[in-house]
Amino acid sequence: MLDVAIAGAAGRMGRTLIQAVNESANSGLRLTGAIHHPDSSMLGVDCGELAGVGTLGIPLVATLAEAKFDVLIDFSLVAPCLSNVRYCQENAKSMVIGTTGFDEQQKAQIASAGDTTPIVLAANMSVGMNLCFHLVKQMSEVLGDDSDIEIIETHHRHKVDSPSGTAMRLGEVIADSLGRDLTTCAVYGREGIAEPRARETIGFATVRAGDVVGDHTVLFASDGERVELTHKASSRMTFAKGAVRAASWLGNQPAGLYDMQDVLGLR
Numbered sequence: 374m375l376d377v378a379i380a381g382a383a384g385r386m387g388r389t390l391i392q393a394v395n396e397s398a399n400s401g402l403r404l405t406g407a408i409h410h411p412d413s414s415m416l417g418v419d420c421g422e423l424a425g426v427g428t429l430g431i432p433l434v435a436t437l438a439e440a441k442f443d444v445l446i447d448f449s450l451v452a453p454c455l456s457n458v459r460y461c462q463e464n465a466k467s468m469v470i471g472t473t474g475f476d477e478q479q480k481a482q483i484a485s486a487g488d489t490t491p492i493v494l495a496a497n498m499s500v501g502m503n504l505c506f507h508l509v510k511q512m513s514e515v516l517g518d519d520s521d522i523e524i525i526e527t528h529h530r531h532k533v534d535s536p537s538g539t540a541m542r543l544g545e546v547i548a549d550s551l552g553r554d555l556t557t558c559a560v561y562g563r564e565g566i567a568e569p570r571a572r573e574t575i576g577f578a579t580v581r582a583g584d585v586v587g588d589h590t591v592l593f594a595s596d597g598e599r600v601e602l603t604h605k606a607s608s609r610m611t612f613a614k615g616a617v618r619a620a621s622w623l624g625n626q627p628a629g630l631y632d633m634q635d636v637l638g639l640r
């Protein structure tokens with residue numbers, strides 16, 4: 374059995390993860406910790422009650438040091454997640470990171486922790502979206518040089534990072550397969566009067582509205598035809614089940630930085 378703790382346990386994903394781990398009878402995982410933060414008014418509340426699955430005997434705690442675990446599943450915010458990476462590195466714990474919004478330097482920090490710590494880092498844990506990463510690579514190879522490529526994402530009004538981690542990952546996969554550098558070819562939103570669109574750019578458009586769980590479309594538009602690849606998540610449980618699968622898979626892995634392509638055997 375692998376003992377699992379959840380960082381960001383009181384959040385939208387955290388509560389869904391409590392339910393997912395609790396329901397994952399054959400995963401070899403056992404929920405043992407739920408972490409919020411020192412300013413929380415919910416410390417001491419049973420995390421099962423919070424997630425609506427009944428009493429689990431696991432109270433929300435303020436710090437990782439108060440929890441017992443082998444694998445930490447982190448869906449929180451950039452700053453606490455990076456501090457959790459340091460803790461896991463120093464205390465020989467594994468980590469599944471679903472948190473998004475990291476800049477290049479912060480991603481490098483996580484990659485370097487992977488030298489000594491088993492880590493799965495994935496901006497999107499759903500099976501469907503990970504298949505889309507695969508398909509978009511193939512689409513880029515066939516259509517990319519002759520098409521204008523735009524990535525459009527829609528999320529709920531509470532989301533704080535933009536573009537979404539998934540949109541950024543889609544951009545990276547496309548840029549890599551076309552030999553472009555995303556840091557120079559990305560265009561984030563458009564306004565006012567500018568030059569006509571340059572073919573080699575990759576555009577990003579962000580919508581924040583209502584309770585949308587997470588929609589992503591990649592548009593390849595050329596003269597005479599358009600191809601669109603769309604993924605729509607309708608429940609956070611799809612991400613939570615992916616994270617549970619990643620935690621269970623990670624239990625047998627040596628130190629390294631992995632993603633869901635590794636977990637799902639799609640590489």
Ligand SMILES: NC(=O)C1=CN([C@@H]2O[C@H](COP(=O)(O)OP(=O)(O)OC[C@H]3O[C@@H](n4cnc5c(N)ncnc54)[C@H](OP(=O)(O)O)[C@@H]3O)[C@@H](O)[C@H]2O)C=CC1
Binds near residue numbers: 380409410449471
């Ligand atoms: N990879 C994937 O498949 C997915 C990734 N995500 C990502 O997961 C992250 C969380 O999303 P979501 O659940 O919607 O966001 P929420 O804001 O609902 O949850 C984040 C939680 O983290 C808490 N928090 C703040 N500081 C700390 C800390 N120091 N330690 C532990 N917890 C802390 C927040 O507390 P408070 O409530 O007090 O602010 C909040 O409850 C985002 O980055 C999102 O993009 C989301 C879905 C899928």
Ligand SMILES: O=C(O)C1=N[C@H](C(=O)O)C[C@H](O)C1
Binds near residue numbers: 586
């Ligand atoms: O914040 C969210 O909700 C989501 N975040 C992830 C992202 O930034 O890509 C994944 C998913 O789309 C939901």
